[in-house]
Amino acid sequence: MTDAREMDDVDANIAPPSLDEDNRLTDEFVRSVSEAVENNDTVLAQELVNPLHNADIADLFELIGEDERAPLAEALGDLVSADVLAEMNDYVREDLIEVLDAGQIADLTEQLDTDDAVAIIEDLEDHEQLAVLAELEPEDRAAIESALTYEEETAGRIMQREFVAVPEHMMVGDLIDYLRKNDDLTTEFWEIYVVDPAYKPVGTCQLSWIMRVPRDIAVADIMKREQTLIPADMDQEEVALRFQKYNLISAAVINDDGRLIGMITVDDILHIVEDEASEDVLLLSGAGEGDINEPIRDSYVARVRWLIANLATALVASFVIWTFGAAIEQMVALAVLMPIVASIGGNAGTQTMAVSVRALAMNELTRSNTRRIIGREFRIALLNGGTIAVLVGIGTGLVFANPLLGIVIAVAMLINIVIAGFAGIFVPVTLDRMDQDPALASSVFVTMITDTMGFLAFLSLAVGSGLVNF
Amino acid sequence: MTDAREMDDVDANIAPPSLDEDNRLTDEFVRSVSEAVENNDTVLAQELVNPLHNADIADLFELIGEDERAPLAEALGDLVSADVLAEMNDYVREDLIEVLDAGQIADLTEQLDTDDAVAIIEDLEDHEQLAVLAELEPEDRAAIESALTYEEETAGRIMQREFVAVPEHMMVGDLIDYLRKNDDLTTEFWEIYVVDPAYKPVGTCQLSWIMRVPRDIAVADIMKREQTLIPADMDQEEVALRFQKYNLISAAVINDDGRLIGMITVDDILHIVEDEASEDVLLLSGAGEGDINEPIRDSYVARVRWLIANLATALVASFVIWTFGAAIEQMVALAVLMPIVASIGGNAGTQTMAVSVRALAMNELTRSNTRRIIGREFRIALLNGGTIAVLVGIGTGLVFANPLLGIVIAVAMLINIVIAGFAGIFVPVTLDRMDQDPALASSVFVTMITDTMGFLAFLSLAVGSGLVNF
Structure with missing residues (x-):
């Protein structure tokens, strides 16, 4: 059972099937187009690509290497229509459009509805934008200029002006x-x-x-x-x-x-x-835009910022460990076990945080039910914390033949998972109420809280219980 | 500038506005409905809810407490239409439907298109399902029975049989x-x-x-x-x-x-x-379905499984630390610093993993570009690793007045971030090729790899460099 598109391709008298069972372009097909372009066989390249849907032609450009894109566009000629550009990933399209002059870009955008035309023009450099606008028919220019007066990612930008x-x-x-x-x-x-x-x-x-x-x-x-x-x-x-x-x-x-x-x-x-x-x-x-077509430099900047923020929070956790240095010297088992407390606490915090962030994004978590949902998360945290505490406590007590160490890690685990539950919901809700995007910064805070509290609870309990002298 | 719905509410002569600027039901409104129901003031409750859109009535049920839902449904009577039920969260709807008999459920579902009717009936217990089907008109019953022969979450389940x-x-x-x-x-x-x-x-x-x-x-x-x-x-x-x-x-x-x-x-x-x-x-x-309306027991089971898996992987990391116990005893600074190496490595792995998982889900990462994207991630990892290594290395060297320790942690950091980059893309891609959902299990593997390799790289370099004797 296949769809009509796939059957079309089988009918075509050209070697490899273009789409696999998941409706993605096959590697064989992509390679045969690449080879045709490399051999300057424009006829074959066009013959291969012609049966494809515009969305698949756009995908083809995304799949091949960056330096192959301009030659492919040249080989395909008019097959790279305005609609193909509209379907294309922003970064890939920008690459292609760079080789076109303002008149060509204007010709392409005039074939599109305003929303798609704006999506192409808004990504151009300012001087290019002006050049393209100057080439447009007055009516189209007015429509696009008016769209550009609205901020990016607002209704005014994404709407089309063609309606009945x-x-x-x-x-x-x-x-x-x-x-x-x-x-x-x-x-x-x-x-x-x-x-x-x-x-x-x-x-x-x-x-x-x-x-x-x-x-x-x-x-x-x-x-x-x-x-x-x-x-x-x-x-x-x-x-x-x-x-x-x-x-x-x-x-x-x-x-x-x-x-x-x-x-x-x-x-x-x-x-x-x-x-x-x-x-x-x-x-x-913390992966920023996370687009696999984003230039490496942009991805690096987006991600390294986050890693540095993470470094700062890791220092807080390290400082906690450092203050308990003497205790660790006395009992290396503490150093062996402390990552377990922090790691599972972090995981529990992430679970609650993911649930809260999605519920906020979908308008499901409002002032009316925040208290009830906090109560719900607290009870789940108690159940999770209890389960893990028992497992870790018994295991540790037996392996180290030290029941007190088992009790200390069990209590620390329970405390940290409950704190993680609270942090996982309080941090996103607070960011949301401060009109910040809860997805953006929650992770840093939650991880810092669970790491720091994990080490602190475990090591201070070890000292407080008399497990080690301090 | 508001939309027509909001203006409707202002026109209504009843106290609190029902929707806030984000189009969510206001807390004041939800509370006034709750109070009306509590005071058995059916007329007021209906008057308040009557102007609402079906989707907002459904939201109202989701926002109030679980024990208030059945009384609210009773007070609202026919306002809880089939369309309201169709808009409702599955768990909340199940709660409400439990108090209805098969005949009532059948009456409600007959007002819906097959897809919405199936969504309600598929969640019922088997014996209830049979009872409801028996109450349906033969034609509706045939349509729904036929839909139920397809697996959940397939086209056969979500399609409607009404078309032209x-x-x-x-x-x-x-x-x-x-x-x-x-x-x-x-x-x-x-x-x-x-x-x-x-x-x-x-x-x-x-x-x-x-x-x-x-x-x-x-x-x-x-x-x-x-x-x-x-x-x-x-x-x-x-x-x-x-x-x-x-x-x-x-x-x-x-x-x-x-x-x-x-x-x-x-x-x-x-x-x-x-x-x-x-x-x-x-x-x-690892938050399972992550629905805030899911019964607590189900959320607990979904999440604790994941925490236990995380515990198992944390044990591997602990084992690595344990084998280097003597080194840590000699130099507690190692215990202080090692979570930094693991934590930032984990974060770097998660970044790459999130990017890969989304690209796979959107069919953007295929056999044609996997090698290129791995190369891309490798270069980003080198840049990130280099940056963090320099920062951490210099900082550590200065704080501990120990240049060799600075070099050791810098190299360990670089190694772990590069490994994290590879793990972040290899693990999801491998799971995908094995026809597993890459989102489901990637985290466990990636965290295990970054934790373990972080500790191993750092501690073994400390020993190998002669920083500590072992």
């Missing part, structure tokens, strides 16, 4: 005639917006509803009046949450006066949801 | 008349499927295309023949990747014979994308 809006009193029949006659309307829309004389949206109408009723029904009678209007300055993550919450297919974007100025469709939101959720994984791990 | 399919030779005008006359067709569709006499899909047609052409054009002339067909047994994560890659709004689902049996729409995919990306964060941290 009609007055309330219109009849379904007249609407259909209007759509049939106006060739310059966008063809990609799923809902139409009904506006009042001031161009403020008063309702939304799915195309399927329009097609289900006779021509003499007023659009106003079948539209849905309850609608989610998106202010143009709303952050894209917020926009994505509205789409998810209300199961939207498209949404009207309004300006400060409440006038309809654009439309966002769900297919663009799908990428934002993916990106924002990925961002959380990557931020939590 | 027409023969190729149909004219646009006849299609519109057909849609107008057939009242029992679904009203929620964005594309129609064109099928051959064997009911195999031959093309897809957006509603907007249909509305843009005269009545005497054949549907076959405007449909898109290149289409993405989804086999019913395809995993939902795969389905979501196709939607993202090809910017789909809906897709036809086919059975083993290639016959059209259902439709998946993008609004359902939005939730899957969010869930699957969240899953990666949560699995990487």
Whole structure:
């Protein structure tokens, strides 16, 4: 059972199948294109790539080596369409676009909807941006310049200015005639917006509803009046949450006066949801943007900052150990065991933190249930801490033939896992209330707390219990 | 600038605004509903909740305490519609449904599309499932029973069986008349499927295309023949990747014979994308499902397993330390410094691992570019390792007035960060090639490698360099 695309490829009379069972380009296929380009066999390269979907052509550029990209683009010629560029990873696209002049870039972007055109133009250097804008048709230039006045990652940037809006009193029949006659309307829309004389949206109408009723029904009678209007300055993550919450297919974007100025469709939101959720994984791990196409220097800067922050927090933990140096000299077992306390505490803290960060991102953790969720995490921490404490305590007591050492590590373990549970929820919630991204900085704080408290609890209990003299 | 929903609430003559600026239910609102229910003031409770969107009513149930949910459901009566249940978190819905009898559940699910009905019924205990199915109308029962024959999280489960399919030779005008006359067709569709006499899909047609052409054009002339067909047994994560890659709004689902049996729409995919990306964060941290509504016992079991696995790997690291006990006894500074080497190595490994896991999940890391990406990570690791090694080496040399100790820790740091980089990409890629979920088990292995290698490199270099006698 394969899909039509894959069958297309089997039909093609060219050697390797282009897609594997996971719908990724096969290594054999990528290599045969590479080789064709290397041998200057433009005809073969185009023949191979021609049956591919635009998204797969974009993937092809991402998969091959950086120095092969410009030759491939040259070999493929017009196959590298505006739509292919729109599908491409930002970094890879920037590389390709660098070799084009402003006129070529302008020609490409004019074939796209505003949202896709803006995505390409916003990444250009300032002087290039101006050059490209100067080459655009006045109407397209105005649309893109206006989009660029909104901040990146807001509704104003991601919306398209091509949409269908009609007055309330219109009849379904007249609407259909209007759509049939106006060739310059966008063809990609799923809902139409009904506006009042001031161009403020008063309702939304799915195309399927329009097609289900006779021509003499007023659009106003079948539209849905309850609608989610998106202010143009709303952050894209917020926009994505509205789409998810209300199961939207498209949404009207309004300006400060409440006038309809654009439309966002769900297919663009799908990428934002993916990106924002990925961002959380990557931020939590301190990997910055985490794009495998990012220039190495950028990745280095993003990650080393985080490692240095981690170094600073590790020093705090080391300082704790240092103050107990005499105790460790007396009993090396303490040095052997202390990483266990810190490591498992860190893991427990990370678990709670990941749960909290995702719940915050999805608007599931609010002031109404914070206290209840803290209580929930506390109880889980007690259960986890109890279990691990018993295991580690008994094991240590037996291996070192020292019951007191077993008790000391068990109690330290329990304390650290409970502290980890609290840290894992308090740190992200506090950052969120301070309007910081909880995914960005939580890890540093939580790890510092669990490392430091782990060593402190274990070593001070060892001293306090009389296990070692200090 | 607010959206229509929020303005509705301001218009309502009831005290607290229901939604805050982030579109979450306010604490004041949640509390006033809670109080109304507690005071048995059903009228007030309903008056408060009535203006809310179904998704917000569902959120309300998630936000209040567990023991308040059944009384709230009772107070709200019919406001807890099938659509509210469909929007609700699985665990919270299960709690509520437990108090209903099979007949009531059947009544509710009959108001939903198959995909939403299945989502409710699949979570019931087996005997309950049978009881509910018995209460359903024969047609609905057949549809749901057939959906249940597919595995959970496959296309067959998440598709709806309500869709519009027409023969190729149909004219646009006849299609519109057909849609107008057939009242029992679904009203929620964005594309129609064109099928051959064997009911195999031959093309897809957006509603907007249909509305843009005269009545005497054949549907076959405007449909898109290149289409993405989804086999019913395809995993939902795969389905979501196709939607993202090809910017789909809906897709036809086919059975083993290639016959059209259902439709998946993008609004359902939005939730899957969010869930699957969240899953990666949560699995990487070992938090299991990480749902804040999950019963505590389930969360405990999911997390403690992971902590025990972490304990096992920590033992390996401890064993390394233990073998160097004599060295530590000679020089306690080693015990003070060794967590720094392990901790930063762990962090560096986690960075690479997060990047690799996401790239694998998004089909960006394939056989074609694995070698190149490993090279990329190696260079980043060298840069990071070099930077941290210099910082830590100089700092240690100065603080302990021991240049050799500085050199030892610097070299150990560099080695561990490079190893961390390799582990961070090799482990997930290997798991992926073994058809395992790289997010699930990568953390354990990577942490074990960075901890163990950190201690081993540092302590053995200390001995090997003659810093301590052993």
